[in-house]
Amino acid sequence: MTKALEFEIHHRLNGALARTGTITTPHGTIQTPAFIPVATQAALKTLTPEQLEATGAQAALANAYHLFLRPGHELIDQAGGLGEFMRWSKTTFTDSGGFQVMSLGVGFKKVIDMTGDGEANVTRKKDKLAWIDDDGVTFKSHLSGDTHRFTPELSMQIQHGIGADITFAFDELTTLHHDYAYQVGSLDNRTHPWAVRSLAEHQRLNEERSHRPPQALFGVIQGANYEDLRRKSAKFLGDMDFDGYGLGGALEKSRIGEIVRWMNEELPEGKPRHMLGISEPDDIFACIENGADTFDCVSPARVGRNGALYTKHGRVNIRRQEFTADFRPFDDDCDCYTCQNFTRAYLRHLFQTGEMLGKTLATIHNIRFIVRLVDDIRASIANGTFYEFKERFLADYYAK
RNA sequence: GCAGGGUUAGUGAAGUGGUCAAACACAACAGACUGUAAAUCUGUCGGCAUACGCCUUCGAAAGUUCGAAUCUUUCACCCUGCA
Numbered sequence: 001m002t003k004a005l006e007f008e009i010h011h012r013l014n015g016a017l018a019r020t021g022t023i024t025t026p027h028g029t030i031q032t033p034a035f036i037p038v039a040t041q042a043a044l045k046t047l048t049p050e051q052l053e054a055t056g057a058q059a060a061l062a063n064a065y066h067l068f069l070r071p072g073h074e075l076i077d078q079a080g081g082l083g084e085f086m087r088w089s090k091t092t093f094t095d096s097g098g099f100q101v102m103s104l105g106v107g108f109k110k111v112i113d114m115t116g117d118g119e120a121n122v123t124r125k126k127d128k129l130a131w132i133d134d135d136g137v138t139f140k141s142h143l144s145g146d147t148h149r150f151t152p153e154l155s156m157q158i159q160h161g162i163g164a165d166i167t168f169a170f171d172e173l174t175t176l177h178h179d180y181a182y183q184v185g186s187l188d189n190r191t192h193p194w195a196v197r198s199l200a201e202h203q204r205l206n207e208e209r210s211h212r213p214p215q216a217l218f219g220v221i222q223g224a225n226y227e228d229l230r231r232k233s234a235k236f237l238g239d240m241d242f243d244g245y246g247l248g249g250a251l252e253k254s255r256i257g258e259i260v261r262w263m264n265e266e267l268p269e270g271k272p273r274h275m276l277g278i279s280e281p282d283d284i285f286a287c288i289e290n291g292a293d294t295f296d297c298v299s300p301a302r303v304g305r306n307g308a309l310y311t312k313h314g315r316v317n318i319r320r321q322e323f324t325a326d327f328r329p330f331d332d333d334c335d336c337y338t339c340q341n342f343t344r345a346y347l348r349h350l351f352q353t354g355e356m357l358g359k360t361l362a363t364i365h366n367i368r369f370i371v372r373l374v375d376d377i378r379a380s381i382a383n384g385t386f387y388e389f390k391e392r393f394l395a396d397y398y399a400k
Numbered sequence: 401g402c403a404g405g406g407u408u409a410g411u412g413a414a415g416u417g418g419u420c421a422a423a424c425a426c427a428a429c430a431g432a433c434u435g436u437a438a439a440u441c442u443g444u445c446g447g448c449a450u451a452c453g454c455c456u457u458c459g460a461a462a463g464u465u466c467g468a469a470u471c472u473u474u475c476a477c478c479c480u481g482c483a
Contacts (some may be wrong), residue, residue, distance in 0.1 A: 063436080355458090
């Protein structure tokens with residue numbers, strides 16, 4: 001193919017923005033909606049590519065910030081690109097690194113405070129490592145303390161070096177404590193101008209690097225919880241020549257569906273929309289219902305590594321004493337490798353003893369659980385049972 | 401037999417007259433984790449009580465003292481030198 005990305009819509013849900021479709025990139029086709037697991041440093045922690053593929057994952061998302069620091073985007077370019085480097089033949093994404101770099105600016109460090117009323121207070125003190133201006137972000141590496149500077153241009157150069165099929169524009173991380181005036185300034189002075197610069201650099205790099213498969217670029221919409229800002233941002237970016245859109249952070253969980261709807265009512269229908277950093281079942285339903293096509297999130301993997309496994313009745317901590325002699329599969333409805341082969345007692349034992357296999361098996365289960373949930377939602381949109389499925393699933397999952 | 405050292409909560413280990421139900425670590429128990437500074441973090445951890453607090457503890461017994469895990473005596477067990 002000569003195009004970086006093609007998006008086709010197959011089914012639409014009556015009365016809502018939800019749709020099913022396919023995203024095709026030079027490395028394959030993704031049936032949407034889809035959950036995209038996160039392989040931040042060109043690896044999904046604890047899994048081999050074969051194990052990841054067996055979960056049904058159709059793509060993986062890595063991070064420009066982490067790969068810039070180690071091993072460096074030039075090295076990945078030399079290796080033949082991200083997919084070749086990590087031996088993942090399907091579609092790849094990279095996040096721009098903006099979120100990571102700017103989160104250093106609001107990062108927290110554990111501090112023990114012995115002042116005050118004489119009691120030791122363990123607090124989390126701000127440990128600022130990033131400074132933002134309208135041109136870019138200066139930051140210190142969390143690894144070495146070296147100072148670096150990211151601009152939209154450099155982020156695109158890094159992402160082209162890494163060579164993922166789908167890349168994201170460099171945007172500003174805002175948080176909920178930023179007020180309306182700050183959010184306006186963030187859009188007008190940074191996220192939007194940076195989107196223009198990201199797109200220009202991206203187009204230049206796609207031409208310059210015509211020996212490589214063409215890459216796609218998604219613009220990232222911000223605007224926090226403000227309807228006018230979300231619509232304005234979606235309109236502004238929607239008029240630009242992006243291949244798709246990222247729906248970005250700083251939103252109130254309880255209003256997530258509504259906020260996603262504002263954006264998607266303004267965006268061009270024929271381009272895919274990626275919800276950044278979301279994986280809780282209630283959020284996934286809300287976002288898909290309101291027109292999101294793909295999701296990524298570290299949570300299923302991280303939470304799994306820390307011993308919490310998804311079940312149809314909610315998250316459960318596998319280390320609980322009650323599983324000591326429980327020889328049933330973890331979730332008897334689950335078709336994953338872990339549930340097909342191992343008992344709760346064994347999984348608990350692996351976590352109690354700190355065996356690495358426990359983390360692997362829990363990660364396999366959790367990734368499969370969310371991938372399959374989104375696959376099931378896709379099927380329910382196609383056959384018209386979305387609302388029944390949603391109601392049934394969420395009632396079970398969040399039942400006390 | 402002589403001389404010296406030791407015995408603290410599930411385990412290891414601080415603590416040598418009051419601020420000690422007793423640091424710290426591990427184990428155990430419970431919880432958190434949403435564009436990964438996360439194989440991380442938080443809480444509980446003698447008994448009863450939501451809590452204020454009350455009760456029983458620092459090998460055993462008997463003492464000294466207003467007050468003992470901390471000092472004295474005897475006993476038990478363990479370790480190290482010399483015989």
